[in-house]
Amino acid sequence: GSPLFTPTKTGAIDLANRVAMAPLTRSRAVAGDVPRASAATYYAQRATAGLIISEATQISPQGKGYAYTPGIHSEEQVAGWRPVTEAVHKAGGRIVAQLWHVGRISHPDLQPGNALPVAPSAITPKGQAFTETGFKPHVEPRALEAGEIPGIVADYARAARNALAAGFDGVEVHAANGYLIDQFLRNGSNKRTDRYGGSIENRVRLMLEVTQAVVDAIGADRTGIRLSPVTPANDASDSDPAPLFQYAVEALAPLNLAYLHMIEGATGGARDVVPGFDFMALKKAFRGPYMANNGYDFALADAAIREGRADLVAFGRPFIANPDLVERMKTGAPLATPDKSTFYGGDEHGYTDYPALAA
Ligand SMILES: C=C(C(=O)O)c1ccccc1
Numbered sequence: 001g002s003p004l005f006t007p008t009k010t011g012a013i014d015l016a017n018r019v020a021m022a023p024l025t026r027s028r029a030v031a032g033d034v035p036r037a038s039a040a041t042y043y044a045q046r047a048t049a050g051l052i053i054s055e056a057t058q059i060s061p062q063g064k065g066y067a068y069t070p071g072i073h074s075e076e077q078v079a080g081w082r083p084v085t086e087a088v089h090k091a092g093g094r095i096v097a098q099l100w101h102v103g104r105i106s107h108p109d110l111q112p113g114n115a116l117p118v119a120p121s122a123i124t125p126k127g128q129a130f131t132e133t134g135f136k137p138h139v140e141p142r143a144l145e146a147g148e149i150p151g152i153v154a155d156y157a158r159a160a161r162n163a164l165a166a167g168f169d170g171v172e173v174h175a176a177n178g179y180l181i182d183q184f185l186r187n188g189s190n191k192r193t194d195r196y197g198g199s200i201e202n203r204v205r206l207m208l209e210v211t212q213a214v215v216d217a218i219g220a221d222r223t224g225i226r227l228s229p230v231t232p233a234n235d236a237s238d239s240d241p242a243p244l245f246q247y248a249v250e251a252l253a254p255l256n257l258a259y260l261h262m263i264e265g266a267t268g269g270a271r272d273v274v275p276g277f278d279f280m281a282l283k284k285a286f287r288g289p290y291m292a293n294n295g296y297d298f299a300l301a302d303a304a305i306r307e308g309r310a311d312l313v314a315f316g317r318p319f320i321a322n323p324d325l326v327e328r329m330k331t332g333a334p335l336a337t338p339d340k341s342t343f344y345g346g347d348e349h350g351y352t353d354y355p356a357l358a359a
Pocket residue numbers: 025056066176177233267
């Protein structure tokens with residue numbers, strides 16, 4: 001059989017196989033930004049993944065950027081996640097919470113007191129915000145004062161502790177896809193002239209402060225991190241990503257994190273958006289478990305593991321329509337195609353009603 005289905009370990013977390021369920025926003029949280037009750041069913045249906053990474057989950061009210069996404073900062077939200085982690089563990093699975101602060105990818109309608117979204121610099125991103133009253137153009141964000149950063153770092157640490165209290169096996173720091181941490185990393189969005197901007201060392205600082213705070217809170221062996229060096233998602237850009245991310249990963253390596261999750265290319269799109277970008281240099285620099293993501297199918301994933309180009313492979317959209325994706329890949333069964341119209345928002349249709357083959 002494929003090495004994709006052999007057990008492995010990411011830090012303290014023992015995994016039955018090397019298949020990860022990638023974080024998938026589904027915009028189905030209920031009032032109070034609490035996961036809906038059926039989230040327990042949705043995630044448990046997919047618990048044969050070696051590791052489930054939850055949908056992106058905001059660490060604070062300020063960190064929210066879309067309607068109906070769940071949080072993990074209130075007691076009610078922590079209580080709302082407990083049935084999810086219990087159901088996944090009961091089904092033999094493992095699940096980590098993806099900790100999210102959206103930075104400028106938000107809207108005053110989604111912010112406490114209708115405040116401006118925050119960012120490293122006051123640069124309006126292209127694109128639209130998904131609010132409860134439809135899509136609205138992004139607004140110019142407020143540049144954070146350096147003095148506000150410790151509070152945001154503390155919010156990540158608190159969210160990490162909340163995740164363990166909710167029964168998660170660990171957390172993934174969302175440092176990808178043009179959200180807050182990525183906004184600080186990339187010079188297209190970070191024009192700061194203080195210790196958080198300018199040089200690569202300065203632009204990597206927030207990522208390192210957040211990651212260190214999470215490690216201090218719950219341990220490196222329960223802390224993963226997601227990066228997307230060349231994605232254009234959410235108007236992210238950098239003039240020279242290779243040295244930036246080489247430095248970032250070399251700075252992360254001594255922490256001995258549970259894993260590095262790498263979006264190879266444009267998120268959900270072209271893998272060769274920057275032809276020749278050397279992801280293997282980053283895998284080598286990290287030294288720990290490397291989780292490859294973006295457009296993998298079974299054949300590509302099997303080859304990547306066999307050829308030592310990945311230790312784990314994360315699948316996103318295939319897990320939406322195939323709760324039993326692992327079994328289908330093992331048996332070579334055909335995969336169901338997800339219905340894009342029910343990716344975000346709605347109820348059980350397109351969420352918990354995709355059947356497993358055995359059914
Ligand atoms: C958290 C997301 C990401 O990481 O791209 C996301 C958010 C909304 C829709 C799709 C994806």
